[in-house]
Amino acid sequence: MSDMGETHGLEGPEDSEASEVPAAPRRVIGTPPPSPPLLGSGDGERGRTPAAGAGAAGAEVAVPGHAETMPTEPDYPVRAKNAERLIAAAFILAFIAGCGFIAAYVGLEVHSVDAVLRSNLALGLSLTVALFALGFGALIWVRQVMPDYEMVEERHSMRSTDAERASFQEYFEEGTAASQFKRPLIRRTLLLATLPLAVIPIVILRDLGPLPGTSLRHTVWSPGRRLLVYGTNQPLTPAEFSTPGSAITIVPEGFTDNPDALAKATVTLIRFVPGQLHVPTRYAGDTLIGTMNWTVDNIVAYSRICTHVGCPVGLYEQTTHHLLCPCHQSTFDASSGATVVFGPAPRPLPQLPLTTDAQGYLVAKSDFTQPVGPSFWERG
Amino acid sequence: MSEDVNVPTALRGVGGWLDDRFHGARGVRVLMRKVFPDHWSFLLGEIALWSFVILLLTGTFLSLFFVPSMSEVVYHGSYVKLDGIRMSEAYQSTLNISFDVRGGLLMRQIHHWAADLFMAALTIHMLRIFFTGAYRKPREVNWLIGIALFSLGLVEGLFGYSLPDDQLSGAGLRIFEGVLQGIPIVGTYLAFFLFGGPYPGNSIVPRMYIIHVLLIPGLILALITAHLFIMVHQKHTQMPGLGNTEKNVVGQPFFPYFIAKGTAWFFFIFGALALLATFAQINPIWLYGPYTPVAISSASQPDFYMGILEGALRVMPAWEINFLGHTLSLSVLIPFAVPLGIILGGAAFWPFFEQWATGDKSYHNVLDRPRNAPIRTATGMAAVTFYGVLWAEGANDVIADKLQIPLYTITWIARVLVFVGPAVAFIVTRRICLGLQRKDKALLEHGLETGIIRQLPHGEFIEVERPLDEEERAPLEAKKVPALMPAPGSEDENGVPAPESRGVLGRARTIANRAFAETVVLEADGHGNGHGDGHGNGHGPEAAGEEHAAVGPSGTPAELPGGDDADEDSSGS
Numbered sequence: 033m034s035d036m037g038e039t040h041g042l043e044g045p046e047d048s049e050a051s052e053v054p055a056a057p058r059r060v061i062g063t064p065p066p067s068p069p070l071l072g073s074g075d076g077e078r079g080r081t082p083a084a085g086a087g088a089a090g091a092e093v094a095v096p097g098h099a100e101t102m103p104t105e106p107d108y109p110v111r112a113k114n115a116e117r118l119i120a121a122a123f124i125l126a127f128i129a130g131c132g133f134i135a136a137y138v139g140l141e142v143h144s145v146d147a148v149l150r151s152n153l154a155l156g157l158s159l160t161v162a163l164f165a166l167g168f169g170a171l172i173w174v175r176q177v178m179p180d181y182e183m184v185e186e187r188h189s190m191r192s193t194d195a196e197r198a199s200f201q202e203y204f205e206e207g208t209a210a211s212q213f214k215r216p217l218i219r220r221t222l223l224l225a226t227l228p229l230a231v232i233p234i235v236i237l238r239d240l241g242p243l244p245g246t247s248l249r250h251t252v253w254s255p256g257r258r259l260l261v262y263g264t265n266q267p268l269t270p271a272e273f274s275t276p277g278s279a280i281t282i283v284p285e286g287f288t289d290n291p292d293a294l295a296k297a298t299v300t301l302i303r304f305v306p307g308q309l310h311v312p313t314r315y316a317g318d319t320l321i322g323t324m325n326w327t328v329d330n331i332v333a334y335s336r337i338c339t340h341v342g343c344p345v346g347l348y349e350q351t352t353h354h355l356l357c358p359c360h361q362s363t364f365d366a367s368s369g370a371t372v373v374f375g376p377a378p379r380p381l382p383q384l385p386l387t388t389d390a391q392g393y394l395v396a397k398s399d400f401t402q403p404v405g406p407s408f409w410e411r412g
Numbered sequence: 413m414s415e416d417v418n419v420p421t422a423l424r425g426v427g428g429w430l431d432d433r434f435h436g437a438r439g440v441r442v443l444m445r446k447v448f449p450d451h452w453s454f455l456l457g458e459i460a461l462w463s464f465v466i467l468l469l470t471g472t473f474l475s476l477f478f479v480p481s482m483s484e485v486v487y488h489g490s491y492v493k494l495d496g497i498r499m500s501e502a503y504q505s506t507l508n509i510s511f512d513v514r515g516g517l518l519m520r521q522i523h524h525w526a527a528d529l530f531m532a533a534l535t536i537h538m539l540r541i542f543f544t545g546a547y548r549k550p551r552e553v554n555w556l557i558g559i560a561l562f563s564l565g566l567v568e569g570l571f572g573y574s575l576p577d578d579q580l581s582g583a584g585l586r587i588f589e590g591v592l593q594g595i596p597i598v599g600t601y602l603a604f605f606l607f608g609g610p611y612p613g614n615s616i617v618p619r620m621y622i623i624h625v626l627l628i629p630g631l632i633l634a635l636i637t638a639h640l641f642i643m644v645h646q647k648h649t650q651m652p653g654l655g656n657t658e659k660n661v662v663g664q665p666f667f668p669y670f671i672a673k674g675t676a677w678f679f680f681i682f683g684a685l686a687l688l689a690t691f692a693q694i695n696p697i698w699l700y701g702p703y704t705p706v707a708i709s710s711a712s713q714p715d716f717y718m719g720i721l722e723g724a725l726r727v728m729p730a731w732e733i734n735f736l737g738h739t740l741s742l743s744v745l746i747p748f749a750v751p752l753g754i755i756l757g758g759a760a761f762w763p764f765f766e767q768w769a770t771g772d773k774s775y776h777n778v779l780d781r782p783r784n785a786p787i788r789t790a791t792g793m794a795a796v797t798f799y800g801v802l803w804a805e806g807a808n809d810v811i812a813d814k815l816q817i818p819l820y821t822i823t824w825i826a827r828v829l830v831f832v833g834p835a836v837a838f839i840v841t842r843r844i845c846l847g848l849q850r851k852d853k854a855l856l857e858h859g860l861e862t863g864i865i866r867q868l869p870h871g872e873f874i875e876v877e878r879p880l881d882e883e884e885r886a887p888l889e890a891k892k893v894p895a896l897m898p899a900p901g902s903e904d905e906n907g908v909p910a911p912e913s914r915g916v917l918g919r920a921r922t923i924a925n926r927a928f929a930e931t932v933v934l935e936a937d938g939h940g941n942g943h944g945d946g947h948g949n950g951h952g953p954e955a956a957g958e959e960h961a962a963v964g965p966s967g968t969p970a971e972l973p974g975g976d977d978a979d980e981d982s983s984g985s
Contacts, residue, residue: 159690187659342611
């Protein structure tokens, strides 16, 4: 719009050459476009070509085109000539880059990190250059070669005229009457007929999955099930896990490759310096019980699944005994029953009762006594 | 020199063939002459449009190689660091796309960058629409379609980046499942039905896949089509300026101008995405490893458009209540529903609230400058602040790490800022808007300060001011202010309260109306009189302390702008 001043001078002469020639079906290019004597805007609308109806007198013009003159030659022929060469150069560059892409596709192998790096660089660069060159050419084309031209289009109210509305209403009412939709028996039974059909799309989704049942309350831990070290899948004796202050990830024996089981049953095992582990307490039903007997040699096991939305509580800070969930920073104090210190988690991490089996390996004394992981409606 | 416009006979033949069958000449001619007003901010929506086209193109390519399956395989492919590792077929095929399909990595990265650009462009486009008031009558429906598109884009993006089944996106999916479980009554069932049983199951990837490649893109495509059709039918809005009225639309025609510009813009956007995909690595899933529910990486971040949800989850204190024997996990439900509910619901609600408060039912085709609608602009900035605080909080661990601020301190700051920030933003923005209106008023009345100092014969120094010319005045004078309703509790001569202000709702409406109608009053006769008449009477004292003197409800209590057919010309005077 700021360029309009430039075009003003150019279109001025055309306006002044207003002739009586009616708009021909097809204009001879190179001659001044015919300018309508009546509709030409004498008020100097900054060189814009008015559309039909710009003046009150033109309100009846049905075919808008008659009042318009789109300039067909560049505003600045010399500049346009230079721009033309620039555009052609850009398009040729796009062609070369496009060929380069094909060459890189054919010539460069992948199948290793280094090869992919080279291939990606060559393909990406050639594609980038081709696309940018095309865009650049098109932009220069419209900016420098096409004559700057703005036009004014008339807006009509979105609202239909009163007559149109009345006519619509009249027909709609006639149609409604003719449809005999007023008959209640048809109307009500039709409604009845569509009801089950509307429900079917929901009913039919029932087999998407099993009902939850009580499965969220249990994990695969059972009395005597061994604790295996995540990664090596080896069982562990309290003596082997002797470094105080360390924490490791534990998976249940028999389910080391079962994501569904691991998503609930994964455990963090922490060994404390004697005396640092405060007596953890748990609610069993409504009664508070001490759970020191759930630990073995100052080794305590907590669910690794955050009680907030289920991320693995993956970070352990030795000095503060804090377990931190990296997702939303819920922080639990491992030295006193994994109670919540900070963050959005509403409950402590459930504790897994531990004992040792006949061979001296750490095993579960039972399943968790509470549901692990995020809250759910039926949890209670 | 210029016989070159001859349409090739072949093309003319095709045109004739088509017109014989479709009667298209008239319609296509109208379409070709469709006027596109020129303003940089009108290109924002186009970025989203072209990003979507690029998403369809690259996504189609990726779907040829991606295997949406959670069956377990042991990897023995080109990426030797993961050799012998168990993973899902989805993850394996994503590795193959990256390392064994030529151009696969490029397409993957363009696809991911395009998704981010799509959401970013959509967001900024919506801000532009909001702050200029482009959502006003008759365009409310298109505004609602835009909000629907934004919401669909969120889900589409979440499902898209979760498909590779890598460790990072798996964490996001786990959070999604945890949130689903927290929904009252149906949550557990929703989670079990979506995941086909306990988390993670082996159904979620194929299910997300079909939703991601068919269902949501189909909906988005349909809504974009409706969006564009409505836009064409209702014609574009335009910025205030000389000759731009409510009854016209000024700009360049579709053919040949806009078609060339639009094509150029498409290539620039595609080029920019290709450039990013070449040099800016995005979502290197081979570094994250395949998903296992046991592991987690620290500083996990979702894509940026999920940041507000992530931040809301992080900022929320622990809060869980037992409701009639059931667990109501408010520390999950509130972050999940409230922030986006406020922003998207508020955005959907706003046009109708504004109409109610201003009583303005007329058409608006000329945009507002944000300063001329202080309440709207201030509300928008409050929403931006609210969103921004939560968004930043979504990266609180990264901020804590980079800026060496304690993590909990950042969360506490965010907990305060999420309430205080929007309030401060509202007040400050409203003040700035009124200040800018005052500046416009000064420009109209006194003109531009030229910096030229002149000494008058009696020794006084004055600065020469140049009156604005017509083109400069036009945007400033296009300001429209909502009409004032009768004051709360006001009565007519018979002691009957005005109908608008009756009842609690009526009082609220008149109060809101007064807020919306607050403005810096321009000279009543300011138009056309230029510089000279501005002095002396008319505007308030110029003493600095009297800043409220010129601020007041606009004009006299006028009758509300007419009903549906009010279609007045803003620059008619």
